[in-house]
Amino acid sequence: MVQSLNRLKESASQTAGPYVHIGLTPNFAEIGGVYPEDLGTQMAGEKAKGERIVITGHIFDGTGTPLKDALVEIWQADADGLYNSPSETRGSADPNFSGWGRCPTDMTSGEFRFETIKPGRVPFKDGRMMAPHVTFWIVARGINIGLQTRMYFGDEEAANAEDPVLARIEHRVRVPTLIADKVDGGYRFDIHLQGEKETVFFDI
């Protein structure tokens, strides 16, 4: 026998199920009067610094059908590349920008939509700068553990080319699955859960 490390095991994940909206976006689920507004609806206050953008997209299953019962959360740095988090040690983030957003996919169209600002660059562990990116976390009925991915920006070709995370993707044909298309007023980022166009998901 040896000593024990005295570690606990992380609580196992379970699917968020089809009624995730009841708990996380009750106003969207038409359960009014409990919370004044759904959390994560507004990311940027009027005085938030930076370029305002809208990120839209769909999440597709293995048949190409959009998920109409998924929930997406995003987490990103402010315009100067600082996170609005107590664990941010490089300075204070823009107080008018939360950095965190939550959006259910539309029950009819399946679209998600975030009104946010374009993030600045943040460093990788070795000090190299990562390209501007937004971290995504996706849950839904049929997804047993939240899927983590990143969205990069299609108009940041130079920064994307030197991004240390994108550089880790062995199958280069999969890199474009993480890069959003610049469209009128913002960016379009479609996520494919499986199949030929499958998005790169992270164990991070």
Add this chain to the structure above:
Amino acid sequence: MSENRLSNRKPETGAFFQRDREWHPQGYTPWYKTSVLRSPQKALLSLDNTISEITGPVFGHNILGELDHDLIHNFAKPGESAIGPRIIVYGRVLDERGKGVPGALLEFWQANAGGRYRHKKEGYIAPLDPNFGGCGRTITDEDGGYAFRTIQPGPYPWPNGPNDWRPAHIHFSVFGHGFAQRLITQMYFEGDPLIPLCPIVKTINDPVAISDLTAVLDMGATKPMDSRAYKFDIVLRGRRSTLFENRMEGN
């Protein structure tokens, strides 16, 4: 959001322990049918945490309303309350090192006593309870402790197998201090014979991991002549020591 920085303790900035993905459910679990077309087929790309995952949103108590942790009353008409077995659910949010996680936002949702959810996509014949909404939230205290009051949800039939029933359960969504700790899970109730039959429970391989999601009846914490109590602790990823690690730029 960040105006409520907790206590004077220094925020931790280490990377999180790797997730044990054999302990968690796999993505592809065909007996839970919806997972078949919603699970990635390619391997996940492993990366050590960067500052994008080590950081995460922290929520202040200013978001909480007075009844947010009382599902018996937060949707009820004045003077009325939800129907069903009244319970208190309490416990702690810990990390894998056993440390309490203060300031963690917990959100929970559930069906009513008859197994009916208040959601327009739901058509189960059991009626809605006009005094029950089914959502609540709270933020853990300095030791990671939390408590809320609700009614015990009923089991619920679902179109998976021809006669599948979910055990009574409460869904939990948990934020720690880093976005990499983000977790959604379900709490089950001690002694429920539906637990071992459930295809969603069975997405988890290890019976110990299932026990860890099963709340225990605590007669010592009941409120006599009012509510029974169930204890449910939640464990989030722990943080690695940074003793021999290169510090991040500017850290």
